[in-house]
Amino acid sequence: MTWVASRGPKQEESERDRRDTPEKIKGPSCSGGRKKKRAKSPRAPPRRNSVAFQSVIPSPPAMSPTPAKTPAKPRPSKRILESYTIKGSDGVISPGDAVLMKAPDSSKRPYVARVEEIEATGPRGSNVRVKVRWYYRPEESMGGRRPFHGSKEVFLSDHQDVQSADTIECKCNVYSFKEYTKLDAVNAEDYFCRFDYKSITGSFVPDRIAVFCKCEMPYNPDDLMIQCDDCSDWFHPACIGKTIKEAKKLENFSCESCAAENEKKAESGVETTAKVKVKGAIILDEISISSCISGSTTMATLLLPSHCRVVFSGGSRHPTDLLGGAPRASVSRRPRPIAVACRAATRAKEAPSAGPPPQALAKEAHKYFDHAVISVRAGDGGHGAVLNMPPGPSTDAAPKSRGGAGKVDKSKGKKGSGKKVSYKRNYDGSVSLPLGGHGGDVVLYADEAEESLLGFHSKARHCAKRGGNVGANGAMTSRMHNGSAGETLRIPVPVGTVVRRKKGSVLADLAHPGDEVLVARGGQGGISLIDAPDYKRGKAMALSPNVMRDVTDKVLTHGQPGEEISLELILRVVADVGLVGLPNAGKSTLLSAITLARPDIADYPFTTLMPNLGRLGGDPTLGALQFSSGATLADLPGLIEGAHLGKGLGRNFLRHLRRTRVIVHVVDAAADDPVNDYKIVREELRMYNPKYLERPYVVVLNKIDLPKAQDRLSSLAFEISSLGAEECHDKNVNKEISNENFSGHHVSAGNDKELGDYPRPQAVIGASVLRHIGIDEMLKEIRTALAKCSNGMLLQP
Ligand SMILES: Nc1nc2c(ncn2[C@@H]2O[C@H](COP(=O)(O)OP(=O)(O)OP(=O)(O)O)[C@@H](O)[C@H]2O)c(=O)[nH]1
């Protein structure tokens, strides 16, 4: 006679129950959900069918109302045994041991159970029975198998049973999670258990568990993970955009945030001491590492060459493990987790934090307001799920009764009673499996409310949210839906910001309010898989052609990582007219005189540190031939001789002239040598970008209210107006400006032209902005210049 373990109801019944079970898993929780009503798990037997343990404990004799005619049969005597020798093997088991018990279907994996008690009944104790507590495999639990479940993982359930000792196949080992990760080798009979499982409610104890990686998943000991040398967090290769092969070749690894930090530190030039640091419980040298993992070639290549690698193993993973196939008999070597920090890690920890400190940002804002390097990361795609395909109305899939010989499976009579479930289908009729949510994109957009890039120095990293996982309770149901899409992260930048890859090409010029650019695309959501039993797999596959299976099954169920990119943001103010000149020439005074802007004005050099913008109102009375629209003026910091060598404030702020179409030179006519001052500024402009000198410009000889200026006004005007060539290349100006907007660097070399070779000023005007003398004439000239260069239209900046 062949004995098999008797567990579980008919599959149909279980699936129906599971479909009614709402999904409750949230975040790292590993709970399989709760039911309001008492629910049967796939394994939970209908209590009427299973032999309740209590029933074999001698109970008090029943009080019979009528005396029996025949004497009651004496109950067989029962003996509790301390140990039992498994039939057909030398294995001896005793209470507390884990055993494998035969499944009714020989093609199925044996059940794992913990022996609670051994009893012998019958004449001479010939009938030995064991009280067992079942271990559930993840796919047998209500929540189903999740990506973080190991192939050798089992849950200790509260489901008890009494079985014939003849169903015991052999002894096995169920380790705690910690013990399991420390095993040198994992045999076919080795399992691990980290959760207790309540088979009635489908809940787990503990119901929370530590999560790792960007995907925030609990640790699956089957999967390779890489540890960041700096922050010590663990990452899946797929989550950092690497294949397992590539990950194994890595010698040093720093996660994105640590890498960005390290980069900043490297840029700041902090010298550090390099020391190899060993951490973790096991400190091994090269030889002991190789001996420890001698059975794992994959790990050997990973660990030996670098000293700086790290790892949890994944060599033993096989699709059949994930799909519920029989455990492989071969012995796989399990390397111990070893973490060896590399030099970069030590350096990172010792280096001070990079980036300008907040005080510097406040005091020297002019150095940082128009340039920033940021890194953005789009959200990862949500994960798909490994789903169980519920059996159809046909009972060919229904498991046979696991009852011992002679037992009758009452549920057999319900053949074909299962309801037909209508699934969402693709256009070709195949079952549409739910997808993880799309990760959030990252978009930069021009916002008029933003004035500078200073904020990006204090927060240089921006991450969008990840997509939601497929909310599945393990079973494929008609109510399943895709994971929620991650929200797009929209980052406002000042109007006029040029976005480029770090040390790379220009991505966009956000020159108009509302302009936007998608800089990082969110990862695609992972697809779901059907975890069908062997005998149904063919059918399930036929139903669902979009199911992809691979050796790396998990990659398929995992969402794709979101894009990550380092960006350089360069602000070029959007202005039509640029005011340039030496410090104290009166540029800010001029801006405040003709616009509503109120810049700082003072009698000392470099009062202005950052460009000030002002809006010149339009004048419709001027008519069509004049520039009657409004224009924006930018007052730039003062230039001095040698600015191109970094003197004064340097000349980097001259980038803000790029979008201007007309330049106004403000010259202090009361200065010692106004003509030379004018030439200095022209020369600095030429050194920065010779094309600036080809733009129409007006010279304002300021402060003519002062007697010193008044005396020489006419000679100064003559001298300046005669400097330069007569011809003006107005027609080319527009084209040049728009091209320059996208050119990365100014051109200063290879230009043989002298100052005198460039066009003369359109007009030289004597003015006193303080006394409002010559203002109207100056405005007229500015408008004329604007009208000329834009041909009556506003330019596309
Ligand atoms: N007498 C006289 N003084 C003037 C005139 N315009 C400006 N000033 C004075 O010149 C000084 C400098 O003026 P600002 O407007 O700050 O000069 P700036 O060119 O902006 O100087 P920086 O910001 O340092 O580059 C102030 O004291 C003004 O009052 C003018 O027309 N006549």
Ligand SMILES: [Mg+2]
């Ligand atoms: Mg100023």
